[in-house]
Amino acid sequence: MQVLVYGAGQLAQMMYLDGAALGINVMAVDVNNNTVVHPVSKSPLDCTLEQAIELADALTVEFEHVPETLLEQAQASGKLYPGIEAILVGADRVREKQLLSGLDIPNCPYQIVDDLAQLDECVARLGERLIIKASRDGYDGYGQWRLKAASDLPALKTQLANLDLQAVPLVVEKMLNFDREVSLIGARSKSGEVVVYPLAENLHHEGQLHVSVAPATNSTEALTEQACDIFTKLVNGMDYVGVLAVELFQCGDELLVNELAPRVHNSGHWSQAGSPTSQFENNLRAVLDLPLGLAVNTGGEASVSAMINIIGCDDHKLALLGIGGTHLHWYGKTVRPKRKMGHINVTASDYAALGEKLSALAGYLSLEHFPQLQEEAARLAASN
Template sequence: MQVLVYGAGQLAQMMYLDGAPLGINVMAVDVSNNAVVHPVSKAPLDYTLEQAIELADALTVEFEHVPEALLQQAEASGKLHPGIDAILVGADRVREKQLLSSLAIPNCPYQIVDDLTQLDSCVENLGERLIIKASRDGYDGYGQWRLKAATELPALKSQLAELDLKAVPLVVEKMLNFDREVSLIGARSSGGEVVVYPLAENLHHEGQLHVSVAPASASTAALNDQAKDIFTKLVNGMDYVGVLAVELFQCGDELLVNELAPRVHNSGHWSQAGSPTSQFENHLRAVLDLPLGLACNTGGEAAVSAMINIIGCDDHQMALLSVPGVHFHWYGKSVRQKRKMGHINVTASSYADLGSKLQKLSEYLSLAHFPCLTDEANRLASVS
């Protein structure tokens, strides 16, 4: 079996590594030059893109910002999963909001802005505390601005004045006082089989995910059911095939959708060590219409896992492998500020055990690059 992934980064690499034991060969497309490459070594393979499409049993993506012409070519093959419409929803916040509205799925109150003069009505209708997002090409905190008071509006307009809002409108959202950020990762096969992983709690710093813990602490059965209901409405409504990530804000007992990612997702990396079937394997199973694997935590109901991103640094000590339950993943990139260099997965028998392991792990890391780790370790150590 052959799968062709558009994008040649770490997500394609991890799909390759999880596909190999199943006899699934994964190739990748460098979308900057349309070259077909090995997902791990990045060495060019002896195929044209057209040959690789013909050879593949399924086509998929590792990120949503694939040039649309490539997506159209892939869609024409009849092998692209998820389909082009779902991928474009993930790449365009206007389409995303339209989808959520059409399926009556709760999300942040918002307005679409294609002229700066409309920002005044946003303040009137949504309040003076706003999150402003470019509808396309924004990620990891890029393409986002904040309005904290109406007095800041003139300066914000000046900052946004050079943007072509007719080409790329803004999505302006009410800034919510949410309790926490969580995400649900799940998969759906073309036959309609659905599995979901435990709800994960996510800690962000400067717009980037730093730590995920699954299952999220203090998650009630009602909250998990609400998240699964949102996920099921989305995947069935889009006739979706593959892994989908749903990022959510928890406001009291209500979940509001923040963003969708039509692919394997950073907040699901914990599943590599913490679940019988990783998100990467389940994505491959889904796009090839194979039976989906278990998506529960390994080790029973009390088991818990964490994922810690390594961002913009390479000064960790490999002695961190001495911490029981630690699994290290390195992407082989050159260091750059805010760049995801790798991640660390940690499995534990309880939240307190996880907190203790994170405290031990912090001894081998430069904590300036892991600003959420110590506080999260201490919090988890106190969870009963």
């Protein structure tokens, strides 16, 4: 069986590695030049994009910002999972908000803005503390601005003056005092089978995910049920096939959707070591309509997990592998500031043991690049 992935980054690479164990061949498309490449070596393969589409049993994506012409060609094959509409929802915050509102799914109060003069109305309606997001091409904190006081509005308008808001409107959201961010990742197959992973708790720094812990601490049955209800509404409402990530804000006992990602997701990387079936394998299973694998551990050494992103550096020490239950995943990229270079997965029997392992891990890392690690280690060590 063969799967063609649009995008040739680390997510395609990890799908390839999991697929190989099942005898599934994964190819990737470099969407910058429409070249079919090997997902690990990035070497061009001896076939055209049209031939690769013909050979593949299923097509999928590793990120949502694929040129629409390529998505339309993929959709025409009848093999693209998820479908083009679901992918475009992930690429456009206006479409995303329309979907959430149409399915009556709670999300942050917002207003769509295509003229800077409308920002005054946003302040009057949503309050003076706002998050302003470009509706397309924003990620990892890029394409976002914050308004903390109405007196700063004139300066913000000046900063945004050169944007073409008719082409790319803004989504303006009320800045919430949420307790934490969590995410739910699950998979739905072509035949409608669904599995969901435990809620993960996510810690960010400067707009980027730095640490995920799963299952999230202090997760009640009611909270998990609420997240699963949201996920089920989404996948059924979109007739979705593949892995879907739902990022959520927890405000007291209520969950509000922050963002959707129609693909495997950074906050699910912990599943490589902390789950019987990784998100990457389940994505392949889902798009090929194979039986989905278990997503939840029943106990043992890997009962709790953490994922630590390696961002903008390559100066970690490989001796960290001596910490029990620790796995390194390296992407083979050239170092750049804020670039995700790899990640580390750590598993343990409980949160206290996980905290101890993260504290030990800190000794092998340059902590200026891991600002959340020591604080999270201390929190987990005290949480049992």
